[in-house]
Amino acid sequence: xxxxxxQGHQEAAGAAAPGPGAGAGPGAEAGSxxxxxxxxxxxxxxxxxxxxxxxxxxxxHAPDAELALRNARDxxxxxxxxxxxxxxxxxxxxxxSPDEKDPFFEPSADKPYRHPTFYxxxxxxxxx
Amino acid sequence: MSTASVQRTSGAGQDQAPRPGSGxxxxxxxxxxxxxxxxxxxxxxxxxxxxxxxxxxxxxxMAQHAHSEIIGMQPEANWITxxxxxxxxxxxxxKVQDEAGHGLYLYSAAETLGTGRDELLDKLHSGRxxxxxxxxxxxLTWADxxxxxxxxxxxxxxxxxxxxRCSYGPYARxxxxxxxxxxxxxxxxxxLLLALSRGTEAQHAMAQDAVNRWWWPSLMMFxxxxxxxxxxxxxxAWKIKRHSNDxxxxxxxxxxxxxxxxxGLTLPDPELxxxxxxxxxxxxxxxxxxxxxxxAGQGPCNDQRITQRxxxxxxxxxxxxxxxxxxxxxxxxxxEGEAAA
Amino acid sequence: xxxxxxxxxxxxxxxxxxxxxxxxxxxAGHAPVLEEEVALANIALDLLGQxxxxxxxxxxxxxLAYLRxxxxxxxxxxxxxxxxxxxxxxxRQLYFSTYQHLLYARLAAAGDGSGPxxxxxxxxxxxxxxxxxxxxQWTLRLGDGTDESHRRMQRGCESLWRFTGELFQPLGGAQGxxxxxxxxSRPGGVGDGGLGDGGLVVDWAALEADWLSSVTAVLxxxxxxxxxxPRRGAWxxxxxxxxxxxxxxGRMLAEMQHLHRSHPGASW
Numbered sequence: 001x002x003x004x005x006x007q008g009h010q011e012a013a014g015a016a017a018p019g020p021g022a023g024a025g026p027g028a029e030a031g032s033x034x035x036x037x038x039x040x041x042x043x044x045x046x047x048x049x050x051x052x053x054x055x056x057x058x059x060x061h062a063p064d065a066e067l068a069l070r071n072a073r074d075x076x077x078x079x080x081x082x083x084x085x086x087x088x089x090x091x092x093x094x095x096x097s098p099d100e101k102d103p104f105f106e107p108s109a110d111k112p113y114r115h116p117t118f119y120x121x122x123x124x125x126x127x128x
Numbered sequence: 129m130s131t132a133s134v135q136r137t138s139g140a141g142q143d144q145a146p147r148p149g150s151g152x153x154x155x156x157x158x159x160x161x162x163x164x165x166x167x168x169x170x171x172x173x174x175x176x177x178x179x180x181x182x183x184x185x186x187x188x189x190m191a192q193h194a195h196s197e198i199i200g201m202q203p204e205a206n207w208i209t210x211x212x213x214x215x216x217x218x219x220x221x222x223k224v225q226d227e228a229g230h231g232l233y234l235y236s237a238a239e240t241l242g243t244g245r246d247e248l249l250d251k252l253h254s255g256r257x258x259x260x261x262x263x264x265x266x267x268l269t270w271a272d273x274x275x276x277x278x279x280x281x282x283x284x285x286x287x288x289x290x291x292x293r294c295s296y297g298p299y300a301r302x303x304x305x306x307x308x309x310x311x312x313x314x315x316x317x318x319x320l321l322l323a324l325s326r327g328t329e330a331q332h333a334m335a336q337d338a339v340n341r342w343w344w345p346s347l348m349m350f351x352x353x354x355x356x357x358x359x360x361x362x363x364x365a366w367k368i369k370r371h372s373n374d375x376x377x378x379x380x381x382x383x384x385x386x387x388x389x390x391x392g393l394t395l396p397d398p399e400l401x402x403x404x405x406x407x408x409x410x411x412x413x414x415x416x417x418x419x420x421x422x423x424a425g426q427g428p429c430n431d432q433r434i435t436q437r438x439x440x441x442x443x444x445x446x447x448x449x450x451x452x453x454x455x456x457x458x459x460x461x462x463x464e465g466e467a468a469a
Numbered sequence: 470x471x472x473x474x475x476x477x478x479x480x481x482x483x484x485x486x487x488x489x490x491x492x493x494x495x496x497a498g499h500a501p502v503l504e505e506e507v508a509l510a511n512i513a514l515d516l517l518g519q520x521x522x523x524x525x526x527x528x529x530x531x532x533l534a535y536l537r538x539x540x541x542x543x544x545x546x547x548x549x550x551x552x553x554x555x556x557x558x559x560x561r562q563l564y565f566s567t568y569q570h571l572l573y574a575r576l577a578a579a580g581d582g583s584g585p586x587x588x589x590x591x592x593x594x595x596x597x598x599x600x601x602x603x604x605x606q607w608t609l610r611l612g613d614g615t616d617e618s619h620r621r622m623q624r625g626c627e628s629l630w631r632f633t634g635e636l637f638q639p640l641g642g643a644q645g646x647x648x649x650x651x652x653x654s655r656p657g658g659v660g661d662g663g664l665g666d667g668g669l670v671v672d673w674a675a676l677e678a679d680w681l682s683s684v685t686a687v688l689x690x691x692x693x694x695x696x697x698x699p700r701r702g703a704w705x706x707x708x709x710x711x712x713x714x715x716x717x718x719g720r721m722l723a724e725m726q727h728l729h730r731s732h733p734g735a736s737w
Contacts (some may be wrong), residue, residue, distance in 0.1 A: 037448030225510035444501025450614025
């Protein structure tokens with residue numbers, strides 16, 4: 001893909017516009033400009049230590065899942081930062097749209113009774 | 129729920145803000161939301177709406193930063209095979225490896241704005257995107273490895289620490305990781321120079337020579353003076369940048385002077401003096417003509433650096449193609465190129 | 470600095486790791502893809518770490534690395550071979566890491582029987598398992614990738630094949646001429662894993678058989694043919710272990726040692 005940064009942005013942004021291409025995700029769209037040697041993008045999740053969940057560490061390129069795991073090990077755990085790694089093709093992530101931010105997340109903001117601090121308990125009552 | 133409301137995206141990698149257009153809220157309203165988020169010190173995330181110019185500035189800055197890490201491997205890798213002790217060799221190899229890693233973190237951050245790494249590398253290789261000019265200076269002696277660690281990494285850290293609070297989330301997160309790892313880089317450089325400075329006469333001279341050559345280019349790393357800096361004001365308003373070039377440069381000089389004294393080395397600037405009134409060191413004029421010349425491609429190593437980078441990329445193409453071909457044959461997970469075909 | 474019968478095998482393994490680490494270090498800034506810069510450097514750092522432990526068991530690590538003449542190095546010739554293209558490097562990695570993994574697994578299994586090598590072997594066996602995996606993954610991709618990568622990988626495997634026989638020459642008492650270290654000439658006999666008076670007590674024939682079957686399996690899976698040339702020759706049958714090296718090694722040492730030797734007695 002060549003062109004000025006502006007053009008690159010326009011093309012890439014176009015890929016995410018809702019429409020026939022939306023289902024395949026922008027990753028697939030980017031593939032149209034790919035050369036034979038370009039590797040797809042993977043998202044990397046690292047479990048820092050036992051008892052913690054995997055957290056997103058970043059992304060990387062790899063030709064396949066096996067090398068993605070190995071690249072992730074070399075890149076994101078050079079200093080002993082992890083005990084387990086997940087890699088997920090970036091194109092396989094389904095994300096909520098920022099357009100839907102309000103309908104998605106605001107309804108939960110007015111339900112304070114879901115939080116323990118909503119309830120007043122007389123002083124001196126323990127183990128509650 | 130409409131199909132458009134939950135888009136499949138490539139997650140942190142490629143998410144996009146919807147394009148302003150028919151049906152989208154008008155730009156002014158979106159801009160107001162964006163401005164409010166920046167003003168409130170909230171982070172902007174990849175799928176948020178952002179002004180085109182903000183996006184362009186970030187892609188350019190993250191790409192240039194990533195390119196600098198990758199090109200920056202070369203002057204130091206130049207000494208891996210000649211490192212004078214096995215301990216130093218291990219340190220240097222780990223450091224150069226970190227730089228590759230930092231380049232990867234930054235390319236990955238840049239990719240969240242929809243510009244792929246191959247495209248960015250292509251722009252580097254064709255000269256359409258820049259990297260830090262400092263890496264166009266040669267590493268002539270072993271002491272240069274120390275001077276790069278102390279001064280170049282020191283200047284980079286001064287520049288980068290504020291970026292950990294940059295308004296763009298993925299960039300800020302990458303910088304937090306990088307800054308954590310960088311602190312070893314600067315310390316190893318200082319320690320290396322200290323060993324030379326306290327070593328034989330020849331070693332001391334080697335250290336002084338390296339500091340003489342790297343001091344001024346390091347000061348240039350902060351960019352042109354504030355009154356000549358094209359992008360600074362807007363970047364500061366967007367909180368991509370947190371301090372001005374001159375402010376950071378002064379901070380760096382103030383830090384370095386006492387460190388040089390402890391090293392037993394001098395800084396090559398006769399005008400360097402403590403200014404009681406300002407509470408800062410005064411320093412001599414920077415040769416901006418040299419800066420512009422190196423930036424324009426006429427530095428001692430511009431050609432060499434980009435040629436090596438391009439050659440590594442070109443000579444590696446059969447390897448990348450082989451792995452992609454193998455993946456198509458075996459994994460059952462079709463590559464995107466194939467899916468599109 | 471001369472090695473005794475007891476330190477000779479330690480020195481040989483240390484030199485292998487030192488030299489291969491140096492060669493991998495030459496890739497910095499030249500790797501075919503950025504992810505591989507990180508991977509190759511990881512392997513080089515593991516090997517350098519092993520080298521430092523091993524050389525320190527024999528003497529001062531820097532004196533040994535920087536002040537010995539070419540003839541005093543006991544590394545096998547395989548590891549000193551120049552990098553060539555990425556396929557050539559991967560072939561060298563496959564041959565050597567498979568050997569190293571089999572050997573360190575035996576030494577680790579022997580525990581205290583491995584004497585001073587026990588601790589190193591226990592740590593190194595995990596590192597080299599990863600190196601072997603890396604070499605295998607890439608052998609599969611290059612062998613069964615494109616026509617060009619297949620051709621390059623096959624050529625890398627062929628051209629390094631003749632250096633692989635040396636790996637199975639028993640390690641011990643290695644300063645003498647080759648005839649002194651014929652298999653079976655050492656006290657301690659054929660055991661498996663451990664450091665005997667005369668050197669490493671390893672069933673070298675079994676090690677070699679395991680190596681052949683492991684390498685054959687990878688090559689076949691990668692659609693490559695197992696080279697059929699000789700694995701030993703007048704110049705490659707254990708010559709490195711006796712201090713006779715190939716042309717490229719002298720140049721490598723000249724580069725590696727130059728700075729250190731230019732400042733006698735300096736510390737760094």
